Amino acid sequence: GESVGLHLPTLSVQEGDNSIINCAYSNSASDYFIWYKQESGKGPQFIIDIRSNMDKRQGQRVTVLLNKTVKHLSLQIAATQPGDSAVYFCAEGQGAQKLVFGQGTRLTINP
Amino acid sequence: KAGVTQTPRYLIKTRGQQVTLSCSPISGHRSVSWYQQTPGQGLQFLFEYFSETQRNKGNFPGRFSGRQFSNSRSEMNVSTLELGDSALYLCASSPRTGLDTQYFGPGTRLTVL
Numbered sequence: 177g178e179s180v181g182l183h184l185p186t187l188s189v190q191e192g193d194n195s196i197i198n199c200a201y202s203n204s205a206s207d208y209f210i211w212y213k214q215e216s217g218k219g220p221q222f223i224i225d226i227r228s229n230m231d232k233r234q235g236q237r238v239t240v241l242l243n244k245t246v247k248h249l250s251l252q253i254a255a256t257q258p259g260d261s262a263v264y265f266c267a268e269g270q271g272a273q274k275l276v277f278g279q280g281t282r283l284t285i286n287p
Numbered sequence: 288k289a290g291v292t293q294t295p296r297y298l299i300k301t302r303g304q305q306v307t308l309s310c311s312p313i314s315g316h317r318s319v320s321w322y323q324q325t326p327g328q329g330l331q332f333l334f335e336y337f338s339e340t341q342r343n344k345g346n347f348p349g350r351f352s353g354r355q356f357s358n359s360r361s362e363m364n365v366s367t368l369e370l371g372d373s374a375l376y377l378c379a380s381s382p383r384t385g386l387d388t389q390y391f392g393p394g395t396r397l398t399v400l
Contacts, residue, residue, distance in 0.1 A: 220330075273343070274320060276332070279329045280329060
C-alpha cells in the first residue's frame with residue numbers, strides 16, 4: 177500500500193497495553209479537534225472528535241483528552257490490538273475554517 | 288450508506304500533462320474537500336466545495352482547480368503537471384460546510400514522471 181509518511185514519529189506498544197498518542201496544536205483559538213486513523217492504502221478514518229468546551233470524551237476503546245492551557249491533545253487507545261497499527265493524525269479547526277492536520281504518528285504493535 | 292469513492296485509484300502522468308480526478312461524496316453530503324498528502328508535507332488542504340461553490344481554498348497555485356456538480360460530485364484538475372505534484376489526493380465529504388466531521392475516500396495516487 178501507499179506510504180503515508182517515511183519519517184513520522186513512531187510509537188511502539190505491546191499488544192494488550194494501552195497506547196497514548198500525543199499532539200500539540202498551534203492555534204489557541206481552535207475550537208474543534210479530531211483524530212483520524214490511516215491504514216496503509218486507505219484514506220483517513222474518523223475516530224473521535226472533541227469541542228473546546230470539553231476536556232475529555234470517550235468512545236469505544238478510545239479516549240481523547242484536551243488541555244487548552246498547553247494546547248495539547250491526546251488519544252488513548254485501551255488494550256491495543258494488531259488492527260490498531262496505523263498512522264494517527266490529529267486535526268484542529270476554528271469557526272468556518274477547514275481542518276489543519278498534524279504530521280501524524282505511526283503506531284506499531286508488538287506481539 | 289456507501290462511502291466516499293474516488294476514481295481513478297492510481298494514475299501515472301508525465302510532466303506538462305494535465306489530470307482530472309473524480310470524487311463522489313456520501314449520499315446526502317453537500318460539502319466536498321480535497322487534500323494533498325505527501326511524505327514531506329503531510330495532509331494539506333486544497334479547497335472545499337459546497338453547493339457548487341468554492342467555499343475555502345488552501346495555499347496552492349492556480350494550476351490546481353476544482354468544481355462541484357449539482358449532485359455534489361466533485362472533480363479536481365491539475366494542469367501543467369510537475370514532478371512535485373506526485374502525491375495521494377484525498378477527497379472528503381461532510382454534510383455541511385464549516386467545521387463538521389469529514390469522511391475520507393481511499394484517495395487517488397498520482398505519479399508524475
